[in-house]
Ligand SMILES: Cc1cc2nc3c(=O)[nH]c(=O)nc-3n(C[C@H](O)[C@H](O)[C@H](O)COP(=O)(O)OP(=O)(O)OC[C@H]3O[C@@H](n4cnc5c(N)ncnc54)[C@H](O)[C@@H]3O)c2cc1C
C-alpha cells in the first residue's frame with residue numbers, strides 16, 4: 001500500500017492507496033476535497049483533474065483519450081493528469097498530487 | 103447529539119452525507135436508502151454494466167469503508183415512510199424513527215410506466231432501467247440474436263440500444279416523436295444520432311408509438327404500432343422518462359410541483375428540510391430564476407454539496423450549470439446548459455467527421471451546447487454558458503478561430 005499525497009491551498013491529505021484502484025478512487029475514498037469524479041472514473045468528465053507535483057517519473061504517460069479529456073479541465077498544464085486514469089502501483093510511493101483550486 | 107438524516111442513497115444522497123463531514127459537521131449522520139446496496143453509479147447501468155465491461159463490485163461511488171471511517175451510518179434496504187415535521191422526526195419502514203435537526207430529501211425518481219404495457223401488470227420480458235436490480239433482471243435475458251424492442255429514443259433508450267448491439271442483439275427502437283432525443287437536444291444532434299444507430303444496424307422507427315400488445319403466458323410476444331404494423335419481440339426495454347418521487351414530501355405538506363420545490367440554497371418550504379437531485383425543482387440562475395428540474399449526476403452532486411452547506415448553517419447558493427454525458431458506441435457526447443427556448447443553433451466542426459459541436463443561442467447569448475468528441479469545445483462551452491456570453495455566430499462557427507480566443511477577447515472587454 002503506497003502512501004500518496006494530495007495537497008491543495010488549504011489541505012494536505014496522506015493516503016495509503018490500494019494497489020489496483022485508481023488514484024481518483026484513493027482520493028474519493030478519503031474525501032479529498034476538489035476531486036469530484038462525477039463520471040465515476042470513465043474518462044468522461046475531467047472533474048478528477050490533478051497536477052503531478054512530485055514524482056511524475058513513476059507514472060505511465062496519459063493515453064489519447066485522457067489527453068483529449070484533459071483539455072476539458074480548468075487550467076490544464078503540462079503536469080496535468082486525470083486521477084481516474086492513473087492506476088495505483090507500488091512505484092507511486094511518495095508521489096504528490098496537487099488538487100487545482102476551483 | 104445533533105443529528106442529520108438523509109433520505110435516498112443515490113448520487114445526491116451519497117454526496118450530502120459526505121458533504122456534511124466535509125463541511126465540518128461532527129454530529130450524527132444517517133443515510134436511509136431503500137435499495138439494499140451502498141450508493142452506486144447509476145449511469146453505468148445502461149453503458150458498461152450492460153455491455154459487460156463493468157462488474158457489480160465496480161459500481162460503488164465510494165467504498166463501504168469510507169462511510170464507516172467517517173462515522174456515516176447507512177441504513178440500507180429501508181424506506182422513510184413519513185415525516186413528522188412538528189416533532190422533526192422521520193418514521194422508517196422497519197418501524198424505527200429518527201430525530202433530525204435538518205433533513206435532506208434525495209429520493210430521485212422512478213421510471214414512467216407505459217400504460218399500454220403496464221395495464222397487463224408485471225410482464226416477464228418487459229424492463230425498465232433505474233436500479234441494479236433492474237439491470238440484473240435485464241441481463242438475464244440479454245443474449246446475442248434475441249430481438250429487443252426499445253420503447254423511447256431518449257438517452258437511456260439509445261444507450262441500451264448501443265449496448266445491445268455490442269452484445270449482438272437485434273434491436274428496434276420505437277420513438278413516438280418525429281425525432282430521437284427530442285426532449286433534450288436540437289435537430290442536428292437528433293439526426294446525427296439517428297444515423298449512427300441505423301449504421302450500426304438498429305431499426306429506428308420515429309413518429310410511431312405502441313398501441314397494443316399481445317401477451318402470452320406473462321410475456322409480450324408482439325406489439326402493434328400506431329401505423330398498423332406489428333413488431334415481434336423477445337424482450338422490451340421501456341425508457342420513456344422519469345417521475346420524480348415527491349409523495350413523501352407532498353404528504354408532509356411541502357410545496358411540490360413536478361418536483362420538490364426549493365430555493366437557490368436547496369431549502370424547501372420548511373426551513374429545516376432541503377432537497378437535491380432528480381427530485382428537486384430549483385430556480386435556475388441561467389434562466390433568470392425559472393424553476394427547473396434536471397436529471398443528471400453533475401446536477402445531483404452539485405446540489406447535494408449546496409444542501410449539505412445549508413444543513414449546517416453555512417449556506418452557499420447553487421449556481422452550477424448542469425451538464426451531462428452520454429456514451430454510445432465509441433462516441434462521447436457531452437452537453438452543457440439547457441437547450442430550450444433557443445432562437446439560433448451554430449454548428450462548429452464537421453458532422454461527417456463525427457467531431458462537432460452545436461451551440462444554442464438565445465438573443466445572441468450562448469445558453470447551451472452539445473459536443474461530440476470535441477473535448478476542448480466542451481471545456482470552453484461550459485465557461486461560455488456559465489457566463490451567458492454573447493458571441494457572433496460567424497466567429498463561433500469558424501473552426502479556425504479558437505474558442506479560447508473568443509473567451510479571452512470578451513473577458514478583456516469586460
Ligand atoms: C440508466 C441510466 C443512465 C444514466 N446515464 C447518465 C449519464 O450518462 N450522465 C448523467 O449525468 N446522468 C445519467 N443518468 C441520470 C443520473 O443517474 C441521475 O440524475 C442521478 O442518479 C440522480 O441522483 P439522485 O440521487 O437524485 O436520484 P437516484 O439516483 O434515483 O437516487 C434516489 C434513491 O433514493 C431511493 N429512495 C426513494 N424514496 C425513498 C424513501 N422514501 N426512502 C429511502 N430511499 C428512497 C431510491 O430508491 C433511489 O435509490 C442516468 C440514469 C439512468 C437510470
Ligand code: FES
Nearest residue numbers: 041043045046084
Ligand atoms: S472521474 Fe471523470 S474523468 Fe476521471
